[in-house]
Amino acid sequence: MARDRVDLWVDATVLPNLLAETSVEVRDRSGQLLRAYPVEDGLMRLGAAPHQVDQTYIDMLVAYEDQRFWQHSGVDFLALGRAAVQAVANGEIVSGGSTLTMQVARLLEDGSTGRWQGKLRQMRVALALERKLDKRQILALYLTHAPFGGNLEGVRAATLVWFGKEPGRLTPAQAAFLIALPQSPETRRPDRNRLNAQAARDRVLRRLIAEGVLSQETGAAAKTETVSAQRRAFPVLAAHMADRALQAAPDQRLHDLTVDAALQKSLEQLAARSLLGQEERLSVAMLVANHQTGEILASVGSAGYRDNDRRAGFVDMTQAIRSPGSTLKPLIYAMGFDEGLVHPQTLITDQPVRFGAYAPRNFDGHFRGEIKVAEALRQSLNIPVVLLADQLGPARVMAALRKTGAAPKLPTGTAGLAVVLGGVGLSMQDLVRIYAMQANQGRSVDLVWQQHRAQQPARRVISRAAAWQVGHILSSIAPPAGAPPNRLAYKTGTSYGHRDAWALGYDATHVAAVWFGRPDGTPVPGAFGGDLAAPVLFELFQHLKPALDPLGPPPPETLMLPTAELPQPLQRFRGRDAVFEKTPDTPKLAFPPDGARLAPLDGGLTVKVRDGVLPLSILANGVPLATGLHQREIDLAFDEKGASSLTVIDAKGRSDRVAIWVD
Known part of the structure; x- marks a missing residue:
């Protein structure tokens, strides 16, 4: 009976919007980001699916935040019990016991992390989410909504700004940094407090080494990587x-x-x-x-x-x-x-x-x-x-x-x-x-x-x-x-x-x-x-x-x-x-004049040329009759009948043309 009531309670849960707005992305022919546009309030929230993210980071995140993520139904009651015992023993909260699904519930509703009413709401939403979505869909919501300092939401926004690359390939040191940053995104921003960021990253590395997730050698090498304080701009290509x-x-x-x-x-x-x-x-x-x-x-x-x-x-x-x-x-x-x-x-x-x-x-x-x-x-x-x-x-x-x-x-x-x-x-x-x-x-x-x-x-x-x-x-x-x-x-x-x-x-x-x-x-x-x-x-x-x-x-x-x-x-x-314009020294066919009708020729035609630079060339119907002429009155062997055209060309390539008719 109690179980049925819990089921009814979970099934009646009004879920937050699971399709929160993400940044509009413009990508090149191979899928590389050219430009991204902010969403409300200037947030850069880039969508991310597990297959787009380095598997090492996924494994380290689950091991650090929620070891039984792949098995529980949204709430890890063992982790909650451990957190409660630690809180009583230490007089303060040592670990929150929140699963990744509960963190997703809080991120979607921007809810409280500490008060019991807020924790209860997160548990209810987490249980409802697990009934509606599969584990990889829930993980995608975390990878999209987790805060990474300033106006950055989502692991892709984080890696582009803090590392200058997409999250497909990450070093263990980079993965540890990305695990630590969302826990306190403003106090651990490397551009504002690089030492805090590095210390938080190293705490993640030490715990994962202690739990055997990372080898001593891998963890030691990761600690030697310097956390860069540079905040890179988002790409703006083909704007x-x-x-x-x-x-x-x-x-x-x-x-x-x-x-x-x-x-x-x-x-x-x-x-x-x-x-x-x-x-x-x-x-x-x-x-x-x-x-x-x-x-x-x-x-x-x-x-x-x-x-x-x-x-x-x-x-x-x-x-x-x-x-x-x-x-x-x-x-x-x-x-x-x-x-x-x-x-x-x-x-x-x-x-x-x-x-x-x-x-x-x-x-x-x-x-x-x-x-x-x-x-x-x-x-x-x-x-x-x-x-x-x-x-x-x-x-x-x-x-x-x-x-x-x-x-x-x-x-x-x-x-x-x-x-x-x-x-x-x-x-x-x-x-x-x-x-x-x-x-x-x-x-x-x-x-x-x-x-x-x-x-x-x-x-x-x-x-x-x-x-x-x-x-x-x-x-x-x-x-x-x-x-x-x-x-x-x-x-x-x-x-x-x-x-x-x-x-x-x-x-x-x-x-x-x-x-x-x-x-x-x-x-x-x-x-x-x-x-x-x-x-x-x-x-x-x-x-x-x-x-x-x-x-x-x-x-x-x-x-x-x-x-x-x-x-x-x-x-x-x-x-x-x-209409070709005649400059003063352009060659001109003075005789015969344009449109002249001539009597039958007895095998020859006299042509007279004014102006132009010697030597001259004379063409009839496009065929050269005489070239290299150094005189301006020329007797040509010409006996064509009917319509013909005569052309004179001077040494500068300038020309004049007339049309004649020979009876």
Whole structure:
């Protein structure tokens, strides 16, 4: 009858909340903690299960606190009886007799340890807990709620702060310290009283040696370990991305990212070093992804997450909308290759040009005359790429950007030719998508930063051949001074007013981006992508891997020919809608005039040229008729009938062209 009443009493127990809030954890691809967020009142309470904790610590904890933990039903009446006898014999409490289950009951209810009413409540809750949970679940509650000084709850929080590691592997000395600390967490905190902490640890070791849990040798060695007084900070890696994860799913307790903690840490250190000696408002951002899988491996939103005053470190510059500068040029050329407008060996004109009111200029203000497309991309010339974009059309460029997964933002409602020189807003993540596509043989890459997230299917943006040709050109650009002479395919960019300095690059496996600028968008005088960002990009790849993965051979369909052997339409390009501006000394075809209709020729044509620098070359319908000319009136052997075009090119590569009709 009495037993039945006890059962009814236990069964009627109202249990405390067994699902107390634990810190939100953000973890890397291997489960390593990147960042943890405090719970109520700033407590850092990290959940812990027995399998996450060193078994030596578990065994020592049970031996010291509750030897019959695995056998009793929540209350160890033998231990309580022993405690009562000791209290009577000594006139004071020598041991409390509380089981680990009773301690869990007290921790869950934040109850008293000494008064008999509190002890009775702990016994009742402990008996009820044992009927609801198994032993390992009860042990997990202790490992999660035990206090370890200050705002620390749980053994994982303790080992991260006091030892700088997870509790999976602990020394006997560390285990003994963790057993002693919860008994008086404030007076035994090593950062406040290291001697008290060490003395308490040694008492635990002596008792476990006396009871045969530890050997004399192991215990003696453990006592020689010094208790460190250092309180380490919780890891704060990929802080901006962690904030994004929390914002996306605020009720989720665990967020598993694709980030690699070791790489993330090394790049955050690189970012901080890269700003040493720079002006105080300059910031930096970096992003690294595996373009074969789409996984983002590191994301550095700023050089210092808490550097709010000078550099607005709280702003995630991997997500900020900025001008891409010249970094879109490879995509424009790749589209031109696919459209059959140009080939890397096509000659294209670099001279003053105007599209209505828009007159682009090269960054250095100089013009190169006729130049091969590949060289125009290597030198990042503006006029050739605008000529090509004019043929493609800005709307098609915008469509290609969106096809990569990017979300371009226009300053006005309509896209113009200025888009290709940075007149569009893109985030760093958008740019990495574009370059990942180029690296991935022209197929779009859906970048992911959360593990187990479904990816969007790949879409064909440019052909395999165009992607290879662009990569081949970019990998032939000379590395910045002091960088290793590897074959990284990379491109730099500087936005209007020196507001953004970019460098993006890739090999056969990885793609990365580096940005420098001010988060508020104000100019940074003298900031160039080639000077600021490119050296850091090359150093980034050294942190990423010991050697680059080569891009590989061209696809079989790639057209590999010199200029002279290309089909005639591909040998030379000139935008049909461009109006080339004539400088005073630009060569001009004085005769025949543009649009002239000529009588049948008797095997010859006289051509007159004004201005230009000798020697001159004359072409008819793209075919050279005479070169190395040192006179301005030339008699040419020419008897073509119908429509023809005549072109003169001077020693500086400047040209003039007229259309004629021969009856």
